[in-house]
Amino acid sequence: xxxxxxxxxxxxxxxxxxxxxxxPGMIVPLFVGREKSVQALExxxxxxxxxxxxxxxxxxxxxxxVKDLYEVGTIGTxxxxxxxxxGTVKVLVExxxxxxITKYKKDHGFLEAETxxxxxxxxxxxxxxxxxxxxxxxxxxxVKLTKKFRRKLFSP
Numbered sequence: 207x208x209x210x211x212x213x214x215x216x217x218x219x220x221x222x223x224x225x226x227x228x229x230p231g232m233i234v235p236l237f238v239g240r241e242k243s244v245q246a247l248e249x250x251x252x253x254x255x256x257x258x259x260x261x262x263x264x265x266x267x268x269x270x271x272v273k274d275l276y277e278v279g280t281i282g283t284x285x286x287x288x289x290x291x292x293g294t295v296k297v298l299v300e301x302x303x304x305x306x307i308t309k310y311k312k313d314h315g316f317l318e319a320e321t322x323x324x325x326x327x328x329x330x331x332x333x334x335x336x337x338x339x340x341x342x343x344x345x346x347x348x349v350k351l352t353k354k355f356r357r358k359l360f361s362p
Contacts, residue, residue: 215308218258218281219246220317224265228280228301239294240268246316247287247295255284258319259299260307272310272317278324280304 221236221243228234238244250257260279262270282299289295305321312318328334 215320215322217311217318217320218256219250219314220258220260220275220279220310220319221246221282222270222275222317223259223261227261228259228282228299230280230301230304232301233285234299234301236297236299237294238297242269242316244293244295245314247284247297249314249316251284251287256302257282257284257299258305258307258321259301260319275307278304278306279319279321281321 221238222240223236226234226236238247246257258279259282260275263274263276267274281302281304283302284297285300286298287295288297304324306324307319308322309320310317311320
């Protein structure tokens with residue numbers, strides 16, 4: 207479970223996402239074409255490179271408003287930004303802290319949101335640690351088996 211942090215709210219430019227949820231620790235490439243989204247990226251790329259990644263409720267919405275976005279998002283760090291000849295932008299972002307949106311603003315031609323950090327309140331017990339170790343061991347076995355199958359399938 208998650209609880210709200212008592213830290214003061216911070217404001218970030220919003221990048222609405224279609225069909226993807228960016229979790230903390232994920233690194234994903236995104237292609238951005240909407241004018242408001244490009245403006246938001248240009249606004250933050252020369253500053254601290256932090257942007258709020260929020261998934262849209264409906265991917266078919268071309269101009270999402272506050273009611274079209276979920277209430278929880280992830281603070282993303284822009285790792286790389288490339289403007290393409292067709293006017294779209296390819297951006298590589300890394301998901302950081304999970305946040306809850308407390309208030310929206312529309313001052314600069316794009317959405318901005320005040321956020322409050324969400325801290326993980328799930329207890330890390332011995333059982334959870336044991337399960338995590340078991341999953342990692344099973345995954346390592348899977349990778350070893352997959353490599354053996356690939357060699358057999360692709361060897362001449």
